[in-house]
Amino acid sequence: MIEINGVSKSYNRATVKAVDNVSLTVNNGEIFGFLGPNGAGKTTLIKMITGILNADAGSIRINGYNISEDPISAKMQFGFVPDDPNIFARLSGIEYLNFIADIYQVPGSQRGSRIKQLLQRFDMLNAAGDRIQSYSHGMKQKIVVIGALLHDPPVWILDEPMTGLDPRSSFDLKEMMREHADAGKTVFFSTHVLDVAEKVCDRLAIINKGKVIFCGSMQEIRAHARENESLENLFLELTEDA
């Protein structure tokens, strides 16, 4: 469960807020999609949830732990996939995964089998021993996803996880997200692809220019859009992106 309360952020003390007074609650057992055009503030909000950025105002709790007051406990709760997979390129895939496993204290007894299972699922078994430097963009994305899922975190936070993945891996990831939510856990992911949101989300929020302009289920959004012209316009803009 993620509780976001009145969170704002502006970069470099600028007057324009990248995220403007956002409040959201993501419940256990649901896949929550975070939708918006480029530059809407999705990545900024996700960076605040994960503690990469400090919020200017408001509070964020992950499974009850406040990210700024109890950062370590809060960070133990989630697995995170960033939008741009910049990871230690001079480590091999397996070294990176073991680093992550150590940091999250994945027990040694499960570690080997869990790593192997995830590598297999993403068809990365044969690349695990090579330097990440030698990976393609999609392979890097996959190793980051595997790292994020390694400690079986109750909350998944994914910033545009499908971009760069091939159809097979993308399908697998969606399936895993579903399984995860069905097991009573939380998935929070951002995208600007309406199609993806429509297929996998239980609920979603639409953000534009730092403000959440709608939050609800897919059906609610459709119903709402008919009455409200500007929302439909935004919708069009979003679908054009895809």
Add this chain to the structure above:
Amino acid sequence: MHRFGALLKILLINYFGISVRQLRDPVNRKEYLKKLGLGLIIVVALAPTIVLYTNILIKGYEVLAPLGQAGAILTLGMVLVSALVFFFGVFYVVSLFYFAADAESLLALPLRAWQVLGARFCLLLCYEYLTALPFLLPPLIVYGVKSGAGLSYWLMALLGFLVIPVLPLSLAAIPTTIVMRFANLSRRKDMFKIVGSIFVIALVIAYQFFFQNAAPQNMDPEFLQRLFTQRNGLMDQLSGVFPSTRYLGLALVDAGKLIGLLNLAIFMLVSFLGLILAWFVGEKFYYQGLMGSSETSARRKVLSHKDYQKLTNPSSALFAYMLKEIRLLLRTPTYFMNSVMTNLLAPLLILLPFYLQSRRGITMPWSNLMNTPQGQSTLLVAVVAIILFITGSNAMTATAISREGKEFYISRFIPLSYKQQISAKILSAYIFGVIGALMMIVASRILFPQSVLFMVLLLGVSLVAIIPILEAGLLIDILRPKLEWENEQQAFKQNLNVLFSLLFALIIAGVIVYMVITFFHSLLWAALFMLTFFTVLAALLYYLLMNWGITLYQELES
């Protein structure tokens, strides 16, 4: 030649950031003033050391002049500079010729290999002038002023200053270019290039070693007599390591005379030949060594069950973070060359000339002093000061955060407290620091045999002394990390934190040298003073780091 000039200009602007057009822009001008101010601070901070060096040179001149050996102070400066230029040259050539971000992109331009190599060579030369300035200027001036030299001396000195780095730099470039050509054949290019450059340095050291062995070993009286009775005989001996410096030295001593001009001509010719040879070798080998140098090998092999067991061994989070730091340092050529290698080779670099001289049977003027209590405390503080210098200059902690660059976000979202991250960074750097200190201690032991007590005290003091330097470095990097860079080179070469860390080390070194020389004239007292001093400093900085530093770290956003 036109293209060559254009390329050189671009490189100079790119690396030194100097261009007249930029100066006209007020925003840039402000940046320049800032840089200038920084430069001024650095000069002021270095001033005491330079004054000390100059004083020694003046004393040296006064002692040597009546013996007709005053030229030796010139040779001393020149040999020192040549050695520095050569050793740094190997690092610089590798990192600037082969690992710079723009290195491969130049392959696509319609330029000959020698032009590209030559332009980079000139760029390096400019760097080397900066290195040479503080070492060479004082002896040139002291000799010139003291001997009341005329205009021809000063002109020759200027010319000599400009040309002197050419030969050692060529000597560094030639074997490096050849070795890199062949290192590029291997699959693990990164590693082979590092190994290759170590190989080049080892080769030269070995050469020196055997070359020197051929020289008379014992101080037979006849040799000694010749040394001091022959005019400038000492100069001849000193220049053995870099023979070209001998001719410049002789030219300067006899500036204005025909023989002086002749020697100058020989010096210029030798330097020029070196340059031509270096560029010729570059034309032959440079491009083949460069092509595909950023490729890595991938085996795409499924790991065996045993591999998994070995590679997924659990350890503590702190240790995992340390291991990550160490692996990245060892595997990233730029970091390895700048940090790890400096750490390991600096002791050699500093002590080798002395060692070679002592093998040749020239007793150092201070060797008798060593057995007095004050001599021992002085030696102790000198070795500790050098260790501080090495630790400061390898900037392992002063770039610890900068090095993360775009990966910095990882440190922010993983559930490892900033306190532990800071500890892990200090600890991993400490491991390298200890290795560097041990190298230095062993090297000094070979050079100046001392009692077991001395060695134990030296080891004890050194192990504590490097801690505050590392702590200060990290604090500096937390204060002003350089996280936005495109290639690893920038995280180091264009990062002023490296300089700040070195400066801090120099200041601390200055303080302890001053304190020990003025107040602590026995080995035990000197060691006790330093232990206390460094412990207190380390504790103080630890407190700062763990309070103020962590607050700052929390506020860092990439």
